[in-house]
Amino acid sequence: MGYEIMEKVIPYTGITISRLIFALIVLIAGFLLARYVTHIFKNAIRKTNIPDLTIQFLTRLLNVLFYVIIILAFLKSLNFDVDSYIVGVSAVIGLVLGLGMQDTFTNLTAGVCVSAIRPIDMGETVTVNGQTGRVRAVGVMSTELLTPDNQLITIPNKLVWGNSIVNMTRMPTRRVSVDVGISYSSDLEKAIEIAFNLMKTHPLVLQDPEPAVVTTELANSSINLQLRAWTKTENMVTVKNSLTAGILEAYTKEGIEIPFPQMDINIRGIKPREEIKLKEEIKPRENEKWIV
Known part of the structure; x- marks a missing residue:
C-alpha cells in the first residue's frame, strides 16, 4: 500500500511522489553541501595572502556556480531533459545579448577585474564615479560604499572599473x-x-x-x-x-592679522569739501573697515 502511494503520479506533472521526494532530498543536500564546501574554501583561502576583497568575491562567485549546479541536478532528478534546458538557456542568453542587455555580463567581468587587480580594497576610503565612501563589499554585480554619514551606495561594477578611482587611504x-x-x-x-x-x-x-x-x-x-x-x-x-x-x-x-575682505573705493567728480562731508556722513558699519 505504501509502495503504491509513493509511486502514485502527481496530476498534471507526470512526476511520482517518490521521485519528488528524492528530488527534494537532492536539493536540500545540495544546498547543505554547497554551504559546507564554501565554508571550507573560505577558511582555506584566508590562510593565504589573498586580500579579503578577493576572497569575498570568489566566495560569492562559487556560491552562484553551486546554485546553478544544484538547480540542474534538481531538475534532472525530476526527469526533466536538462540538456534541452541548457540549450534553451543558451538561446535566451544569446537573445538577451542581442537585445542589448549585456550589462549583467559586463558587470560580472568588471567585478572579476576589480577583485583581481584590486584598485580598491575592503575598508579603504575611495571616490568612485563621483561617490565617496568606505568600501564595504565588491559583489558579483556591484560594489557597495558606506558614506561618512552612514548612507549605503551601490555602484554597478562596470562603472567602478570603467571610471577613474581615487583611493584616499591606500598610501601610508x-x-x-x-x-x-x-x-x-x-x-x-x-x-x-x-x-x-x-x-x-x-x-x-x-x-x-x-x-x-x-x-x-x-x-x-x-x-x-x-x-x-x-x-x-x-x-x-x-x-x-x-x-x-x-x-x-x-x-x-x-599680532599677525588675518584680514577680512577689503575694497578700495575711489570717488571721482566731487569737490574736496563735498568729499570731506561725504566721508563724515558715510561711515563703515560695525566690524567693517573701509580704506578710501
Whole structure:
C-alpha cells in the first residue's frame, strides 16, 4: 500500500511522489553541501595572502556556480531533459545579448577585474564615479560604499572599473594642506616662521618629508599662505583640524592679522569739501573697515 502511494503520479506533472521526494532530498543536500564546501574554501583561502576583497568575491562567485549546479541536478532528478534546458538557456542568453542587455555580463567581468587587480580594497576610503565612501563589499554585480554619514551606495561594477578611482587611504602617508591669509601690513617672514614652527613641533606631523609654508597668492585683501605637512593617513583629519586651530591661535598671539575682505573705493567728480562731508556722513558699519 505504501509502495503504491509513493509511486502514485502527481496530476498534471507526470512526476511520482517518490521521485519528488528524492528530488527534494537532492536539493536540500545540495544546498547543505554547497554551504559546507564554501565554508571550507573560505577558511582555506584566508590562510593565504589573498586580500579579503578577493576572497569575498570568489566566495560569492562559487556560491552562484553551486546554485546553478544544484538547480540542474534538481531538475534532472525530476526527469526533466536538462540538456534541452541548457540549450534553451543558451538561446535566451544569446537573445538577451542581442537585445542589448549585456550589462549583467559586463558587470560580472568588471567585478572579476576589480577583485583581481584590486584598485580598491575592503575598508579603504575611495571616490568612485563621483561617490565617496568606505568600501564595504565588491559583489558579483556591484560594489557597495558606506558614506561618512552612514548612507549605503551601490555602484554597478562596470562603472567602478570603467571610471577613474581615487583611493584616499591606500598610501601610508598623506599631505595635509591648510590655507590662511595675512594682511599686507603684517610681517610676512615672521608669519612664515610661526607657521613652520607650528608644524615642526606638532607630534603627529612627520619631519620627513619636511613641512613647508608656501606663498600661494597675492589676493585683493591678503597674502595667502599654505601650510603643507605630511602625516600618517589615519591622522589626516586630526592634523588638519589641529593646524587650522593652531595657526589662528598663534597668529592672534603674535599680532599677525588675518584680514577680512577689503575694497578700495575711489570717488571721482566731487569737490574736496563735498568729499570731506561725504566721508563724515558715510561711515563703515560695525566690524567693517573701509580704506578710501
